[in-house]
Amino acid sequence: MVTGGASPLVVLLAAAAAVLVVLPVSPASALPAGLPDIKPPFPNPWSAFKKLSGCHFGDERRGLAKLKDYLWHFGYIPEASSSGRFNDLFDADMELAIKTYQSNFGLRVTGELDVATVTQMMAPRCGVADVVNGTSTMGNSSAVGLRGRGLFSYFSGSPMWSKKTLKYAIATSETSIDMATLSLVFARAFARWSAATMFSFTETAPDADADITIGFHAGDHGDGSAFDGPLGTLAHAFSPTDGRLHLDATETWVADGDVTLASSADAFDLESVAVHEIGHILGLDHSSLPDSIMYPTIAPRTMKVNLAADDVQGIQSLYEGNPNLEGAMPPTTSSRVMDMAAAVALSRPRYGLVGAAAAAVGLALAL
Numbered sequence: 001m002v003t004g005g006a007s008p009l010v011v012l013l014a015a016a017a018a019v020l021v022v023l024p025v026s027p028a029s030a031l032p033a034g035l036p037d038i039k040p041p042f043p044n045p046w047s048a049f050k051k052l053s054g055c056h057f058g059d060e061r062r063g064l065a066k067l068k069d070y071l072w073h074f075g076y077i078p079e080a081s082s083s084g085r086f087n088d089l090f091d092a093d094m095e096l097a098i099k100t101y102q103s104n105f106g107l108r109v110t111g112e113l114d115v116a117t118v119t120q121m122m123a124p125r126c127g128v129a130d131v132v133n134g135t136s137t138m139g140n141s142s143a144v145g146l147r148g149r150g151l152f153s154y155f156s157g158s159p160m161w162s163k164k165t166l167k168y169a170i171a172t173s174e175t176s177i178d179m180a181t182l183s184l185v186f187a188r189a190f191a192r193w194s195a196a197t198m199f200s201f202t203e204t205a206p207d208a209d210a211d212i213t214i215g216f217h218a219g220d221h222g223d224g225s226a227f228d229g230p231l232g233t234l235a236h237a238f239s240p241t242d243g244r245l246h247l248d249a250t251e252t253w254v255a256d257g258d259v260t261l262a263s264s265a266d267a268f269d270l271e272s273v274a275v276h277e278i279g280h281i282l283g284l285d286h287s288s289l290p291d292s293i294m295y296p297t298i299a300p301r302t303m304k305v306n307l308a309a310d311d312v313q314g315i316q317s318l319y320e321g322n323p324n325l326e327g328a329m330p331p332t333t334s335s336r337v338m339d340m341a342a343a344v345a346l347s348r349p350r351y352g353l354v355g356a357a358a359a360a361v362g363l364a365l366a367l
């Protein structure tokens with residue numbers, strides 16, 4: 001569900017311009033027809049999981065240790081025992097972890113590494129764990145479709161902000177996206193949440209007394225959650241009242257323009273990911289509802305900036321709601337009201353440039 005609908009033609013164009021900093025966006029229809037499908041420009045750090053399709057309890061297969069590391073990172077299994085390294089044995093802990101994962105993502109709960117599960121695990125996603133202290137925090141996906149049953153979740157202990165005015169700073173040196181564009185993107189992203197709550201967000205200088213600090217980083221950046229290069233983990237943020245929001249500088253971010261028309265098959269909409277991470281900053285954890293902002297994965301070339309009813313219900317259960325929005329709304333109303341809120345906040349150009357922190361350039365800046 002997250003591989004996206006990348007046209008082979010656009011994929012080819014992306015490969016032809018594998019390293020790009022600023023590239024004009026062209027409509028796909030302007031490209032020649034009949035070209036072969038080729039791979040995206042960046043390898044997926046989790047692509048090796050594909051070879052593990054079909055594995056089940058009792059199997060011993062090279063690569064399962066890496067998958068255990070993935071499951072540990074996202075909270076599904078405890079840290080490796082005394083040796084400090086995972087082994088390649090598909091044990092009972094792993095089976096249980098996969099069942100929880102499948103439940104969280106609305107997959108058939110088999111406890112086996114079937115194709116659907118492996119495909120979901122390879123999807124680009126947020127680096128924040130889905131499970132905290134051994135308890136699934138994503139709600140019960142079997143409840144999807146039950147009216148009124150929220151699938152949102154909070155961090156352990158439901159930490160939250162005690163003040164309504166929060167200052168954020170964009171402190172970054174590892175992206176080629178200019179500061180004016182970043183300011184606009186984050187103003188729009190914060191406006192999504194202020195429309196549903198009584199929060200007001202104001203940008204401040206990085207050295208000032210900011211509650212929230214936004215940064216682009218590559219690889220290990222000192223908080224124990226190293227980024228992994230293009231694809232894989234895209235961003236992460238900390239629960240209240242930490243305020244750190246980090247984006248992987250090596251992703252191909254589209255900050256200005258229509259991501260669905262991006263030249264790169266691996267382009268991600270910065271605003272969409274920012275809206276998700278701000279949800280974490282405010283205290284929401286992941287949701288099992290695929291349409292929600294707080295769902296952990298996002299496909300490349302996808303625009304997803306509207307709060308779903310699940311997101312609104314989640315944030316309004318934690319904080320006082322904005323009286324201009326009435327409670328947890330049905331998705332159609334939610335989208336309409338959120339669209340209006342965002343339209344009022346700032347306008348967004350339909351066409352523009354791809355401000356891409358492309359791999360080579362991003363890393364060069366980082367080193």
Ligand SMILES: [Zn+2]
Pocket residue numbers: 126127128276277280286294295296
């Ligand atoms: Zn997340």
Ligand SMILES: [Zn+2]
Pocket residue numbers: 217221223225236246
């Ligand atoms: Zn970080």
